[in-house]
Amino acid sequence: MPKQAAHNNTSSLMIVTGEASGDLxxxxxxxxxxxxxxxxxxxGIGGTQMQQVGVDIHTNVSELSVVGLAEVLKHYPRLRKxxxxxxYSLKxxxxxxLILIDSPDFNLPLAKTAKQCGIKVLYYISPQIWAWRKNRIKLIQKYVDMMAVVFPFEEKxxxxxxVPVEYVGHPLTKEAKATVEKNRLINSNELDPNKKLIGLFPGSRLSEIENNYPVLLDSAKTLLKQREDVQFITPVASTLSNDLIQKYISEAGIEVNTTSNNIYNVINACDAIAAASGTVTLQITLMQVPMLIIYKISPITYQIFKRIVKFSYAGIANVIAGKxxxxxFIQADATAKNVSTELNKLLSDERYIAEMINNMQKIKNELGNKDGSANTARLAADLINT
Incomplete structure (x- = not known):
């Protein structure tokens, strides 16, 4: 363990994240x-999770939770402010x-300001520059003192x-465990223990809800026409309001349970999950629950992404596996027919399910069991002490 700094009484750090997973x-x-x-x-900038461990939140993470070019342009004046x-707070x-977590379009300009002020910068959870906009490596070389990366291939x-770097391990490998039994969550949410539970996970950003949740709800309605032994649950991210989610459910005319329970408890209770691409897909993979991935963004953003993104898959587990x-189901393929058909397969095709779970176990094994949070804290202490 790093020695405690002599100036401990006056030590301070700013920590900035731009989404719910980074808050955790x-x-x-x-x-x-x-x-x-x-x-x-x-x-710094975070949400309820960071606030609960004593971080003074200057701006709530929900203020930054937008994705896609069109969405960013729409909210640009507010984001710029x-x-x-x-x-100004840094100066x-x-x-x-300064600890930065992912969110490169917001965080790299902060890294530049920090460097100009002589403030050390630790970047935790790398932007996916290995997949697109690789020229950002030049900014990282200039303004970041240490990269703490969470995937083995990122270190190389x-x-x-x-660039100074350490593979610290993925924090989710330590976090991914349920704290209550499946039956307890089923009962506490007044669900039917005799029915299959389908997770509808639309994302944590407002734009993700707008683009993905209607598809998930339509898929659920389509599946109900095929089989009556299913019920649905949606976890509500800390960056969203339950009222917003309920509005979409009401408009869809379908019964969906909502919960703010521990995400791993919700995942563990599900028999299958349809999830918007994001951190949650890795959480589901580590819990080894059958899953499909959808993602829709604005048409203009999608056309731009198609030209500049250099990887074949949206889900990080698929990226790691290389298959x-x-x-x-991305963009036009994200339809109620496609999603409901795949959900039905995830509930009934035992060989298909077993193969998927086996591949998820391989991903879990590859990520190992390093303590990403503790290792990152050690790097932070080293930078503070030097």
């Missing part, structure tokens, strides 16, 4: 950092360390670019 990862890192620096001052406010407070990518272990 950031909270775990801060918890580990406080084991090393019990009185460190932590502040938040960025400028955060830069005024001059923390000992940065080493080849002469489609869970079916993906």
């Amino acid at each position: 990862h950031g909270a775990h890192v801060v918890r580990e950092i406080k084991k090393i620096f019990p009185t460190i001052e932590c502040y 938040i960025l400028n406010k955060t830069k 005024q407070k001059k923390p000992d360390l 990518f940065y080493l080849d670019a002469n 489609e272990i869970s079916r993906e």
Whole structure:
């Protein structure tokens, strides 16, 4: 364990994330950092998870939760105002360390400001620059002191670019476990224990809900016409309101249970899941629950992405595996017919299910059991102490 800094009483760090999953990862890192620096001052951009471990939240993560070019342009004035406010805070407070979590379009400009102010920068969870916009590596080379990456192949990518890097392990490998039994969640949510439970996971950003949830709800309605032994549940991310989700459910005219319960408890209770592409698909993979992936974005954003993104899959587990272990339905393929047909297969084709679960286990084995949060906290302490 790194030694405690002599200036511990005045140590401070700013931590910034742009989405719900980063709020969770950031909270775990801060918890580990406080084991090393019990009185460190932590502040920045995050959500309820980071707030619960003592981070002073200046801006809620929900303010940044947009995805896609068209969506970003729509909200650009507000995002720019938040960025400028955060830069000003960096310059005024001059923390000992800036920890950035993913969200590169917001965070790389912050890294530049930090470097200009002599503030050290630790980047946790790399942008997917190995897949698209690889020129961002130049910004990382100039402005980031240490990359803490969560996939084994990312370490070599940065080493080849002469960027200080450590593969710390993926934080989800330690987090991915249910805390209550399946039957308990079924009963507490007044679900029918004799019916199959289908998870409808639409994402954590408003734009993801707008683009993906109607498809998931239509798919559920289509599946109900084929079989009556199914019921549905949607976890509500901390960046969203339950009222918003209920509005979509009401408009669809279908019964869907909603919950803010621990995401792993919800995953564990499901027999199959239809999920929007994102961190949650890796969480589902690690819990080894049969899954399909959908993703829809604005047409203009999709056309641009098709020209510049250099990987074959949307789901991170499929990217790691180098093959489609869970079916993906992207853009025009994300239809109620396609999704309901695949859900039916995930409930009834035992050989298909077994093969998918076996491939998920291989992904879990490949990611190993490193403690990503504790290792990242150690890197943070090293940067603060030097």
